[in-house]
Amino acid sequence: MLQLTRIREGIYNLFPNEDPLKSELQSGKFTILSGRDATGAAVALFTARLHDPSAATHTTVLQAVLYQLDCAIESRETQRNGLIFIYDMTDSTYHNFDYELCVKMLSLLKGAFPARLKRVLIVSSPLWFRATFTVLRLFVREKLRDRVSTLRLGELSPLVPCDTLPIHLGGSRPLDHAAWLGRCLDSPRASSMDDILFLPSVPAPHTRFTGNGPPITSVALSSTSSSPSSPQPTSLLCEGSIHDGESRGILPTELMELLITIRRRGLHKEYEDMQREAPAGTFNCSKLPYNFAKNRYTDVLCLDHSRVRLTCIDDDHSDYINASFMDGYKQQNAYIAAQGPMPQTFDDFWRMVWEQQVLIVVMTTRVVERGRVKCGQYWPLDSVSSQNFGLFSVKNQHMEKFPDYNVTALVLYNNRTGEMREVAHFQYVSWPDFGVPRTAAGVLAFLGHVRQHQAAAVAAMGSAWHGHPQGPPIVVHCSAGIGRSGTFCTLDICLARLADCGTVDIHGTVRGMRSQRAFSIQTADQYCFCHTALLEHAQKQGLLSAQNWSPPDLDSESD
Structure with missing residues (x-):
């Protein structure tokens, strides 16, 4: 040992x-x-x-x-x-x-x-x-x-x-x-x-x-060594994920060279070509008369093959919520990408969190932005009282503020069975609607904190969790559940791949993600941000030197 x-x-x-x-x-x-x-x-x-x-x-x-x-x-x-x-x-x-x-x-x-x-x-x-x-x-x-x-x-x-x-x-x-x-x-x-x-x-x-x-x-020991066989680096289980690391990826240095060559204009064209691709599936369930009112936006619907199905409680019409399963890196159904809950869907949202054994809810929007309601206030803001949402009650234990985000410890009570679970609520508050953060540092720190907490919470479950080693799905939502949510998931997937095999495939990742949550990554700037954020991370990890790359390089045109 x-x-x-x-x-x-x-x-x-x-x-x-x-x-x-x-x-x-x-x-x-x-x-x-x-x-x-x-x-x-x-x-x-x-x-x-x-x-x-x-x-x-x-x-x-x-x-x-x-x-x-x-x-x-x-x-x-x-x-x-x-x-x-x-x-x-x-x-x-x-x-x-x-x-x-x-x-x-x-x-x-x-x-x-x-x-x-x-x-x-x-x-x-x-x-x-x-x-x-x-x-x-x-x-x-x-x-x-x-x-x-x-x-x-x-x-x-x-x-x-x-x-x-x-x-x-x-x-x-x-x-x-x-x-x-x-x-x-x-x-x-x-x-x-x-x-x-x-x-x-x-x-x-x-x-x-x-x-x-x-x-x-x-390190790997020689097979002729008398020492015990060397431990292999921990590798994530694939479990049928569409992000399996087998697609052709490129090294961070190659990504940097590519961006210096094609600039922002090239990335915008790449994104626009993707935008023209038809969605990979149908939206029949989202369009049903009794479900349509549960959609925040009439043009952001769930693909039938990847939608989250709730357990029916009243009738056959109570299984719908505007939320989609999305694969992570070598992990099937690693995320649930969802629209921002509305008052009429608060009960469904917390029912989904309970049924899927969710440990973390990631919110990448504010409740109100630029004078418009982007998401309902679906959790209590103070730690004095709890709120009831159908079969469930939610209590705010405490909140901690960081420079760009807040972390709230919630307790979710099942009023029917008497059970309770802890759910962490991570809200990023420095991300402009339809825009991108000025630097990636805050988002990368936020993502790292989310992953750190997920690992700790999964370990705390012990033998109660029998699924993938990285745990139950992480719920990720903004307002529509495709823009900032898609950006968050893209970065998480690409960082995991970079850690596992040293390469990235942002274009392939986004295309795969859109096959499960249509129109994920809502703007060309968000697509560009995924590239610059990964390069910023690579610099921090020592894969690129500070002299090699800086974000303004993306804006300047070559001679």
Whole structure:
């Protein structure tokens, strides 16, 4: 387990005197305190506010952590009495938090140090961390699960002596990370990870990029190696999705070169050619007299083959809602693209959320824009009271505001059965109607937060969920459910493909999406935005340099 964990995360051949590991070690975000707890256990401290997910890859952070832990367990006292891990969230924000890194760190600790990890103490966790904490505990071995806990700052000193804790955590000892790092650098044991692992010749790591985070490094061992067979990179199940990664894609560098050549004019023509293609199916159900009034717009209807069918409750006419299943990357029915609910469809909307076991509702519009109602107020705005919607009641637990979006924790009650479920409501508020955001950064952060929460919520379901590993469909809606909603889904699909195989196919993705939700991507500018956003993401991931590309390049004409 020790060997496989380190290999999978690229923690070998460490060079502490060279960047990026050198800078990560000097950041002080992870250190071993100079004192111990009352039982003699060593105390490790990770300071969340010092972590910037955009500045350090998971591999680099984990290398720094394991490098120091290997030095710590040279001590026979630590080998005998174990380790306490403090995750300090004091003064940290959501932008310091990296869910995937936390999962990897806990997995690493339980996999590499199962006999030595005694307690995990999460200090000063913010309100938004509560749901995530429930999930993180699942990644610790069952016998240790009760030893993972959240504490207020004042509750830490009874568990760890004051003369061990640094001053900013209520202790009396100055934090001297430089002295500890000096001890590490003098350690012969930590100078060569190959000596610790007894590895054969290890080939150069292959780096793949995740859609919402930094690069992850994996290696493949030679088949002639005496070591265990190498773990393969996690691959999503296809399950019949139309977005299977088999269509011809292009590298980010090729996409950049293409856009520099064809400019915005070329993308507009590409989009207009798509617009002229007839919808791939019929809209018969949407046009039925008893259903037609349930459509917000008379020209935005559901294709019969992909529409969401509700369970009939009153008569055979109660199964319709203007919402369509859409595939994600290697995931069938990953999304439900829907129109903005209207007062007469509020009950149907929440019935759909319940029946499809939805965990997240993504809203990419405001209720009112430019003086026009774009969507009904289908959820309570305050946390004082709940609202009834037919068979269901919805309560607002709390809302957190971010620069470009709001996240509301809702509880959905089934008044007939007495069951309840938590549903997260993500509303992007900086997206102009029929337009696009000025920069992609806010949308990419929003999408990353959505995916992060979905992963945590699916993990919390445990054995109750038997479907695709990425969970139930995510409901995505704007006003009509085709423009901003289609843009969101296009980016999500393309980012997942880029992470999986390193290529993108925006044109093929949009055409496939329109076969399930007709007219998805409503304007040429939205189509252009998908291209520039992917390039912005590629730059952030290091696939393109800042000198190669900037959005204004799309507007300038070639000579």
